[in-house]
Structures are given as C-alpha cells and as structure tokens.
Amino acid sequence: MPLSNANQRNLPEQQSQENDLTSSKKRRLSDNCSSQNNKRSRENSELSPMTDSQKRANFSALTNPSNGINRHASPLANSKPGSTKKLIIKNFKEKPRLPDNFQALTWDKLAESVQAIHTSRSINSSLEELYQAVENMCSHKMSAALYDQLKQICENHVKSNITQFLEYPFIKTKFLKKMDNIWQSHCRQMIMIRSIFLFLDRTYVLQTSSVMSIWDMGLDLFRSNIVGHHIVQNRTVEGLLQLISRERSGEAVDRQLMKSLLRMLSDLQIYHDSFEKKFLEATDRLYAAEGQRLMQERDVPEYLAYVDKRLGEENERLLHYLDPSTKKNLVSCVEKQLLDQHLNTILQKGLNQLLSENRIQDLSLMYQLFSRVKDGLKELSIAFAAYIKTTGRLIVVNTDNDPEKDRDMVQKLLDFKEKLDNVIDICFAKNEKFINGLKESFEHFINQRQNKPAELIAKYVDSKLRSGNKEATEEELERLLDKIMVLFRFIHGKDVFEAFYKKDLAKRLLVGKSASVDAEKSMLSKLKQECGAAFTSKLEGMFKDMELSKDFMLTFKQQMQHIDTPGGIDLTVNILTMGYWPTYMPMEVHLPAEMVKYQEIFKKFYLGKHSGKKLQWQSTLGHCVLKACFPGGKKELQVSLFQTLCLLLFNEGDVFTFKEIKLATAIEDGELRRTLQSLACGKARVISKEPKSKDVEDDDKFLFNDGFKHKLCRIKINQIQMKETQEENTSTTERVFQDRQYQVDAAIVRIMKTRKALSHNLLISELYKQLKFPVKPTDLKKRIESLIDRDYMERDKEDSNQYHYVA
Numbered sequence: 001m002p003l004s005n006a007n008q009r010n011l012p013e014q015q016s017q018e019n020d021l022t023s024s025k026k027r028r029l030s031d032n033c034s035s036q037n038n039k040r041s042r043e044n045s046e047l048s049p050m051t052d053s054q055k056r057a058n059f060s061a062l063t064n065p066s067n068g069i070n071r072h073a074s075p076l077a078n079s080k081p082g083s084t085k086k087l088i089i090k091n092f093k094e095k096p097r098l099p100d101n102f103q104a105l106t107w108d109k110l111a112e113s114v115q116a117i118h119t120s121r122s123i124n125s126s127l128e129e130l131y132q133a134v135e136n137m138c139s140h141k142m143s144a145a146l147y148d149q150l151k152q153i154c155e156n157h158v159k160s161n162i163t164q165f166l167e168y169p170f171i172k173t174k175f176l177k178k179m180d181n182i183w184q185s186h187c188r189q190m191i192m193i194r195s196i197f198l199f200l201d202r203t204y205v206l207q208t209s210s211v212m213s214i215w216d217m218g219l220d221l222f223r224s225n226i227v228g229h230h231i232v233q234n235r236t237v238e239g240l241l242q243l244i245s246r247e248r249s250g251e252a253v254d255r256q257l258m259k260s261l262l263r264m265l266s267d268l269q270i271y272h273d274s275f276e277k278k279f280l281e282a283t284d285r286l287y288a289a290e291g292q293r294l295m296q297e298r299d300v301p302e303y304l305a306y307v308d309k310r311l312g313e314e315n316e317r318l319l320h321y322l323d324p325s326t327k328k329n330l331v332s333c334v335e336k337q338l339l340d341q342h343l344n345t346i347l348q349k350g351l352n353q354l355l356s357e358n359r360i361q362d363l364s365l366m367y368q369l370f371s372r373v374k375d376g377l378k379e380l381s382i383a384f385a386a387y388i389k390t391t392g393r394l395i396v397v398n399t400d401n402d403p404e405k406d407r408d409m410v411q412k413l414l415d416f417k418e419k420l421d422n423v424i425d426i427c428f429a430k431n432e433k434f435i436n437g438l439k440e441s442f443e444h445f446i447n448q449r450q451n452k453p454a455e456l457i458a459k460y461v462d463s464k465l466r467s468g469n470k471e472a473t474e475e476e477l478e479r480l481l482d483k484i485m486v487l488f489r490f491i492h493g494k495d496v497f498e499a500f501y502k503k504d505l506a507k508r509l510l511v512g513k514s515a516s517v518d519a520e521k522s523m524l525s526k527l528k529q530e531c532g533a534a535f536t537s538k539l540e541g542m543f544k545d546m547e548l549s550k551d552f553m554l555t556f557k558q559q560m561q562h563i564d565t566p567g568g569i570d571l572t573v574n575i576l577t578m579g580y581w582p583t584y585m586p587m588e589v590h591l592p593a594e595m596v597k598y599q600e601i602f603k604k605f606y607l608g609k610h611s612g613k614k615l616q617w618q619s620t621l622g623h624c625v626l627k628a629c630f631p632g633g634k635k636e637l638q639v640s641l642f643q644t645l646c647l648l649l650f651n652e653g654d655v656f657t658f659k660e661i662k663l664a665t666a667i668e669d670g671e672l673r674r675t676l677q678s679l680a681c682g683k684a685r686v687i688s689k690e691p692k693s694k695d696v697e698d699d700d701k702f703l704f705n706d707g708f709k710h711k712l713c714r715i716k717i718n719q720i721q722m723k724e725t726q727e728e729n730t731s732t733t734e735r736v737f738q739d740r741q742y743q744v745d746a747a748i749v750r751i752m753k754t755r756k757a758l759s760h761n762l763l764i765s766e767l768y769k770q771l772k773f774p775v776k777p778t779d780l781k782k783r784i785e786s787l788i789d790r791d792y793m794e795r796d797k798e799d800s801n802q803y804h805y806v807a
C-alpha cells in the first residue's frame with residue numbers, strides 16, 4: 001500500500017501556514033522598531049521634565065522604519081476608552097530574490113543524501129535541513145523538476161540491482177533469500193527517502209493526478225525493473241512453489257521468508273497474475289492425483305481423516321503466508337479434488353459400514369466435510385435414506401416365516417430407530433433433511449410387509465404391559481411407550497393394530513394380568529391423541545365395563561352375605577358390553593353343580609337390577625384359584641376355568657384317559673389338548689401323562705402327581721390363557737379384513753351418493769383419499785362389483801367405465 005496516503009495534507013492548510021509564517025516575521029520586525037523608539041524616548045525624558053501631554057502615549061511620534069512597515073498613530077491617543085485599535089501591515093516593497101544556483105546546489109545536497117541512503121552510508125546533512133531544502137524548492141515552484149530528478153536517481157539505483165539477480169546462481173532457497181534482502185532494503189530506503197521528500201509528497205503529488213506518490217513510485221520501479229523481469233519473476237515464483245510443495249510433503253520450510261516474498265508480490269500487485277494462478281494449478285494437479293490414489297488405498301474413515309488434515313494444513317498456510325484472497329479458490333480446489341470428485345465412491349464404500357458400526361466420530365467428520373461441498377449433504381441424505389430402507393427391510397421382511405425373527409422384530413426396530421436418532425442428533429446436527437429422510441424411509445420399509453408389523457407392535461405392547469414384566473420402572477415404561485408410538489405412526493394398517501391390541505387388552509383386564517392401570521390409560525391416551533376419539537372409543541368402553549363390574553360385584557357380595565354360598569366357593573363376574581369387546585365363540589362346558597347354582601343366583605340378581613338385558617356366559621377367559629393337597633404340602637393353584645374342570649375330576653379318581661376327560665368336561669378337542677398339555681408337560685406338572693411325550697394323543701392316560709413339589713405356595717399355571725392360538729390369530733385377521741370390506745362398501749356408497757355419477761378412475765382416486773388402510777385396486781374393483789350386484793349402483797349402458805348411484 002502507498003505510504004504517502006497516510007500523512008497527506010490539504011493544500012489550503014499549507015498555504016495558511018505560509019501566511020502565518022510571513023505575518024509572524026513582520027510582527028517581529030515591528031516589535032524591534034518599537035523597542036528602539038522606546039529607548040530613545042527614555043533617553044530624552046532623562047534630559048527634560050515631562051509635561052502632561054508628554055506623559056500620555058504618543059504613537060504618532062514613532063518614525064517609519066526602513067523595512068517598509070508603516071505604523072499609524074493609534075486612535076486610542078485622542079479617543080475615549082473602549083474604542084478599537086487598528087493595525088495595518090504592508091508587504092515588502094521588494095520581493096526577496098534567490099541565488100542563481102539555488103536549485104542546483106539544493107538538488108546536489110538532496111541527491112547526495114539519496115545516494116547515501118541507497119549505499120547505506122551516513123548522511124552529512126541533518127534530516128531537518130534536507131526537509132527544509134525540499135520545502136524551499138517546492139515553495140519556489142521547483143516541485144516538478146525535483147520529482148523527476150528523484151524518480152531518475154531512484155530508477156538508476158533499482159536498475160543497477162537487476163544484474164546481480166541475473167548473474168546469481170539459481171539455487172532456489174538462496175535466490176529467494178537474496179530477493180527478500182533486496183526487497184527489504186528497497187522498502188527501508190524508500191521509507192527514508194519519502195520522509196525527506198514528505199513535503200513534495202504532500203503538495204505537488206496531491207495536486208498532480210498524473211504522478212504517483214513517492215512510495216508508489218518506488219514500488220512501480222521495483223516491479224518494472226526487477227520483479228517484472230521474466231527470468232527473475234519465473235525464478236521467484238518457481239522457488240516459492242517448490243517450497244510449498246516441500247512443505248506439503250512434510251518438510252520444514254522458512255515460512256517467514258515465504259510470507260515476506262508473497263507480501264512483496266501482493267504489494268507489487270502481481271500476486272494474482274504471476275503466483276496465484278500457477279499455485280492453484282499445481283494444487284489442483286497434486287490433489288487430483290492424491291485423491292485418486294488414496295481412494296483406492298485407504299478405507300473411508302482413514303481417507304476422511306486425511307482430507308480433514310489436508311484442509312487444516314491449507315488453512316494454516318493461509319494463516320501464515322498466503323494472501324487471504326486466495327482462500328476461497330484454494331479451499332474450493334482441495335474440496336473439489338478430494339471430496340466432490342469422490343462423493344459417490346465414499347458413500348458406496350463406507351457409509352453403510354460407518355452406520356452399521358455406529359462410528360459416531362467418523363460420521364460427524366463425514367457430515368462436516370460433505371457440508372463443505374455443493375450437494376454434498378443432499379447426496380449424504382439420499383444414501384442415508386437408502387441404508388435405512390435396506391437395513392429396515394431386512395428386519396421387517398421374514399421370507400422364512402421364522403417365528404423367532406418376528407418375536408424380536410419390534411425390539412430391533414426400536415433399537416435401530418434409537419441408533420439413527422442418536423446419529424442425527426450428534427453427527428448430523430439435527431438437520432431437517434435427515435430427520436425427514438428417516439421418517440420417510442421407516443414408513444417405506446415398515447409397510448413392505450403389510451399388516452404383520454402392526455400385529456407385532458400390538459403384541460410387543462402387550463408383553464410390556466403385562467404384570468409379569470419386571471424389566472422397567474414406570475418412567476422407563478412411559479418412555480418405551482413413546483418410542484412405540486413413533487413406530488405406530490409409520491404403519492398404514494392401524495386397524496390391524498387396533499384389533500390385536502384390543503384382543504390382548506381384553507385378556508390383560510379379564511385375567512388380571514395388567515401391570516399398571518396408569519400405564520394402560522397412558523397408552524390409551526397416546527392412541528387417542530394420535531388417531532382420534534373414534535379409534536379408542538371401544539377401548540375406553542372396556543375400561544368402563546371393568547369399573548362398573550367392580551361396583552356391581554360389591555353390591556352382589558353384600559347381597560350374598562344373607563345367602564348360603566353354594567359349595568363354599570367365591571365367584572367374581574365381569575359384565576362386558578358385547579360391542580366393546582372382541583368377539584368370543586361361546587363354548588358350552590360341563591361345570592360343577594356348585595358353580596352352576598352360583599351362576600343362576602348371579603343371573604337372577606343381575607336381571608333383577610337390569611331388566612330387558614341378556615347374559616351370555618363366556619368360559620374361555622374364566623380363571624380360578626384351586627386349593628390342592630399334595631403329600632409335599634398344601635398349594636394354591638392359579639389356573640384357567642378349563643384347567644379347573646380337568647383337575648376337579650381327580651377328586652373322584654387317580655387315573656383318567658383323554659376320552660374320559662373330554663366326555664366329562666365337554667371342552668373342545670383342540671382346547672382340551674392344550675389344557676392337558678399345560679398341566680402334564682409344563683414346568684408345574686400337577687398331573688402326569690402316560691406315555692410321556694410333549695403331544696397329547698387320544699389314548700393317553702393322566703394320573704394325579706403324588707410327588708409334586710414346588711417352592712412357592714401359590715403357583716400360576718394359567719399362562720396358557722395369555723398365549724395366542726393360531727386359530728385366534730387367524731380369526732382376528734379375518735375380522736379385520738371383514739371390517740375393511742364394510743368400510744370400503746360404505747365409502748363407495750357415500751361417494752356415489754354425493755356425486756351421483758362418476759368414472760371408475762375418479763372413484764378409485766376418491767377411495768384412496770378416504771380410506772385409512774392399504775388396499776389393492778383389485779380388491780376395490782371386487783367391492784364395486786359386489787355393490788352393483790346388490791343394486792347400490794349401476795354401470796352406464798353406453799360407457800362401462802361410468803357408474804351411477806341407484807337411489
């Protein structure tokens with residue numbers, strides 16, 4: 001930057017100072033004259049006495065001095081106090097003349113001092129004298145000649161230095177040091193010269209736009225005569241590039257030397273043209289080759305660490321010696337060759353591995369580096385979504401129908417989701433693009449397998465809300481339910497979830513296996529908030545029935561206090577509203593006479609309170625507590641109603657065949673086999689089977705187990721009630737599909753009733769908008785045909801793709 005601009009002063013200010021100097025000199029002359037006249041006046045006063053008029057000041061008595069300054073009598077002599085005093089100053093009568101050889105003598109003195117500066121000798125004259133000499137020449141309109149003479153002497157000196165660069169042997173480091181020394185000397189010399197010729201810089205240069213400041217002139221001379229020389233310039237730039245290359249290879253270099261030379265190029269305004277272009281080309285070639293080689297040799301984490309290291313090194317160079325204007329192009333060059341050119345390769349080669357191994361630090365670095373490149377985050381989010389879909393599909397799809405895989409599916413999905421959430425929070429800076437990609441990907445792969453994920457999520461909730469679940473506290477369970485609700489949002493077949501959830505909830509409530517009423521109601525609240533009141537109305541009705549049943553049983557127990565209890569047994573009944581609860585197939589079994597009598601008493605009492613209602617006994621979900629006496633001690637057995645009927649037979653005998661038990665209890669064949677298997681082949685074998693095997697055959701015999709022992713007093717054997725049978729699963733699924741058909745039919749009729757006439761394609765489109773579950777076009781076509789057969793709608797006689805509503 002030109003140093004002359006820092007201390008420049010406006011011309012009017014200089015002229016003002018010159019006028020002040022002239023006035024000061026004139027005042028000094030006037031004061032001298034006054035002092036001489038006063039002296040004479042004092043001498044006269046000693047010779048004769050003073051009159052009154054003489055005692056008063058008489059300025060008119062002063063004679064005019066020979067220097068041309070006239071002083072008039074002051075009006076104060078004969079005027080009243082307070083009047084103004086007038087002072088008149090006149091110029092010299094003759095203008096001072098300079099010696100004829102003034103310019104030559106002065107320049108010789110200045111030229112000698114400039115040469116002394118160039119040759120690093122001491123200056124004979126003081127800087128004040130030299131400055132005054134420059135001021136005098138400028139004051140007498142010699143500025144232009146002075147400037148030209150100064151420029152010529154400086155140019156001659158600069159030109160004399162070029163030969164040593166051309167003759168100097170080209171050893172890069174030494175050459176660069178030589179260049180730096182000459183440059184530093186030139187700068188020091190120009191600063192010294194400018195301080196001497198500062199008056200010229202601040203007057204003539206400012207007034208003349210066609211000339212450069214003394215500092216800029218020095219830069220221009222150095223640029224055009226030394227650095228501008230093609231040999232010198234090429235050697236300098238080549239030497240700098242070689243030093244940078246050596247530093248990139250790991251060698252230690254003189255950064256201060258490089259900083260000084262690069263600043264020189266920048267000051268001379270040839271940095272961009274002579275150095276930066278070649279530097280960026282060399283950088284581009286280096287990193288292009290390096291990127292190709294290392295992408296093949298190293299794995300992705302190592303490669304990313306190397307790229308980050310390289311970027312850090314280049315930023316250090318910018319900090320230490322490169323010009324800041326190079327930063328954008330340099331960083332862009334490194335990012336392009338090491339990242340942009342290899343985005344797809346990096347993602348294909350390493351992203352899946354990093355995500356699978358949960359490499360948080362490496363993923364953070366990948367996100368940070370990809371964010372520097374245009375479309376880097378876009379490509380990363382696409383690859384991230386693809387990984388989620390691929391991995392998620394492997395979790396959800398079960399081509400081998402492996403029950404173990406289905407059992408673990410929901411837990412794996414929760415773990416997978418938690419891991420990805422953690423990656424997005426820590427590594428991807430909670431970027432919305434990745435959050436949305438995660439949601440879309442989960443929704444995509446979780447519905448690749450229709451209906452089954454919804455069923456398994458419902459069963460997973462059931463396993464966590466059962467009383468046997470000791471894994472979590474209430475707070476942990478609440479957090480788990482929140483995570484499950486996230487998965488629930490992704491599934492399309494929410495009606496399937498509702499059906500299985502309702503079935504399992506019914507078992508938990510009726511068998512008394514619910515872990516916490518608060519947790520149950522919390523889950524219900526979450527479902528209501530997510531899907532609306534219509535979705536949970538039946539589930540809420542189930543809870544209401546249980547509460548009403550408790551209140552009713554209190555009234556019934558009070559009534560039974562006045563009646564003898566049949567057989568000394570205690571009966572608890574849950575009254576269920578048929579529309580709220582799952583559909584259960586009624587099964588007529590042979591109950592003990594005491595239980596039948598107790599049922600009749602309750603029925604009479606209930607109908608007495610609620611006339612017009614009908615009771616239907618459901619034995620499948622009944623459970624009992626039996627007191628049993630074994631040789632090893634008394635035990636209480638918590639069993640299902642069907643298990644109770646089988647065990648009570650052993651009060652009448654020690655051995656029964658399968659057929660005898662079936663005849664005595666009237667339990668359905670499949671259910672009886674499951675029941676006997678749980679009693680004779682489970683962990684608590686209160687009866688034994690002959691022959692011993694896992695399956696129950698028609699000819700098997702069952703015996704009372706005299707040697708039964710158990711460490712607990714109350715033993716639960718009714719877990720069989722909570723297990724889902726294949727028939728039960730199939731029945732639930734079929735009911736869902738049946739309900740879907742009713743919903744499709746209702747939607748078709750609703751649309752046609754509103755529109756009256758509609759084409760096939762528009763009708764299908766409207767149905768997809770209204771239906772909340774996945775359905776195939778072929779299934780919709782079947783329902784349309786069914787409604788046409790039932791005369792709800794008809795085809796147009798001329799256009800078979802057009803439908804009309806039949807009122």
